Amino acid sequence: MDPDPHVADLGFARVDLDRAARTGDPETVYAEGKTPEQTVAIVGTLRAHAPERVVLVTRTSPAHDRALVDAYGADAELHPTARCVTVGPLPEPHGQVLVVAAGTSDGAVAAEAAVSAAVHGAGVERIDDVGVAGLHRLLAVRDRLAGADCLIVIAGMEGALPSVVAGLVGVPLVAVPTSIGYGVGQGGLTALAAMLSSCAPGVVVVNIDNGYGAGVHAARVARAAAPRTDAERRAAASRPQDGHVVVEANVDDLDPRLWPGVLDALLAAGAVDAWLTPITMKKGRPAHTVSALTTAAHVDAVGDALLAQTSTIGYRVSSVGKVALERREVKVEVRGHPIRVKVAERDGLITPNAMPEWDDVHAAALALDIPAKRVLAEAQAAALALWDA
Numbered sequence: 001m002d003p004d005p006h007v008a009d010l011g012f013a014r015v016d017l018d019r020a021a022r023t024g025d026p027e028t029v030y031a032e033g034k035t036p037e038q039t040v041a042i043v044g045t046l047r048a049h050a051p052e053r054v055v056l057v058t059r060t061s062p063a064h065d066r067a068l069v070d071a072y073g074a075d076a077e078l079h080p081t082a083r084c085v086t087v088g089p090l091p092e093p094h095g096q097v098l099v100v101a102a103g104t105s106d107g108a109v110a111a112e113a114a115v116s117a118a119v120h121g122a123g124v125e126r127i128d129d130v131g132v133a134g135l136h137r138l139l140a141v142r143d144r145l146a147g148a149d150c151l152i153v154i155a156g157m158e159g160a161l162p163s164v165v166a167g168l169v170g171v172p173l174v175a176v177p178t179s180i181g182y183g184v185g186q187g188g189l190t191a192l193a194a195m196l197s198s199c200a201p202g203v204v205v206v207n208i209d210n211g212y213g214a215g216v217h218a219a220r221v222a223r224a225a226a227p228r229t230d231a232e233r234r235a236a237a238s239r240p241q242d243g244h245v246v247v248e249a250n251v252d253d254l255d256p257r258l259w260p261g262v263l264d265a266l267l268a269a270g271a272v273d274a275w276l277t278p279i280t281m282k283k284g285r286p287a288h289t290v291s292a293l294t295t296a297a298h299v300d301a302v303g304d305a306l307l308a309q310t311s312t313i314g315y316r317v318s319s320v321g322k323v324a325l326e327r328r329e330v331k332v333e334v335r336g337h338p339i340r341v342k343v344a345e346r347d348g349l350i351t352p353n354a355m356p357e358w359d360d361v362h363a364a365a366l367a368l369d370i371p372a373k374r375v376l377a378e379a380q381a382a383a384l385a386l387w388d389a
Helices: 019-023 036-049 062-075 104-119 132-139 142-146 161-168 183-196 211-225 230-238 256-268 296-309 358-368 372-388
Strands: 007-009 014-016 028-030 055-058 076-079 084-087 096-101 123-127 150-155 173-177 203-205 244-251 273-280 286-295 316-320 326-334 337-346
Touching (some): 014 036, 028 036, 036 055, 036 062, 055 104, 084 104, 096 104, 104 123, 104 150, 123 142, 142 161, 150 161, 150 211, 161 183, 161 203, 173 183, 173 211, 183 203, 244 296, 256 296, 326 372, 337 372, 358 372
Parallel strands (some): 028 055, 096 123, 150 173
Antiparallel strands (some): 007 014, 055 084, 076 084, 244 286, 244 316, 273 286, 326 337
């Protein structure tokens, strides 16, 4: 029988070389029960097959750590609290996993989960010691919980923390029971049963002390939620792909004579509308919010115009919904002077406020030496009469 090209037979182990191609995840070496020499040999086989990929070694002993450092030098990074070693560069992170631990005693499992999630391609942050014995600590970080793509929530004792977190935020959550606790905790069985029995929806549970399994699951969720690098994700958040967006900033120190030019520059850069809103900032400072409605394609240009024309050092971008009637332009004459008028309709119905172009109205009023409001009214009436005809 021909040897399997996707398996490296080392005699004591048959190393899977195809896992990354099948699942998108790197192979992991579970060191417990293997000698340091066997562990080094398996890692070497994986590195030789795909030197660009990181190899994760879990549940290592000090002897494993020494052997891996001796074999791979600076390429081997020790994670002693997690009892893990990574060999090779971590992948660029996609999405965000937040590892939440109930107590300091859960730190080893939390560390394993964090390392595992990073190896499997997620950005990782940690929040430690926010168990249910002090709920104020958890409530203080609620915004961080809600901002993650996936949560890993780790607890021993009665295992209540995942249920509480799942009731606070609507983020995918994988719960990890730990073996921490007194006798009735039964080495994590009580926490496991509590998490499996959670009345909060959206809780997925892994085995006792299985930080590795939680890290892999969470990384997959995060990658699916944000299948881009963090830099691309931040850029995408400020550049919606379709629809309309508002670019705006608060400005409190600009000479008011400059505002007309600012609005003109925003319109020239691609804004479909631009406006000022008077506001009061902290300490009673008067200011303005300058806003520009534009499309995704013009966000950068409008933002650059805002930075160039005002004193702001940044701006906000937000997606907005827009409901609009269909608009058409008609041309009418007021006492011999041409006026362009935008007329809106839906299903043949005309809104009562056809809008003449102000520049045309102003020019006609000056030429006719009559008030602009009269030109405006006559142009509106002429436009509606033309449309009805």
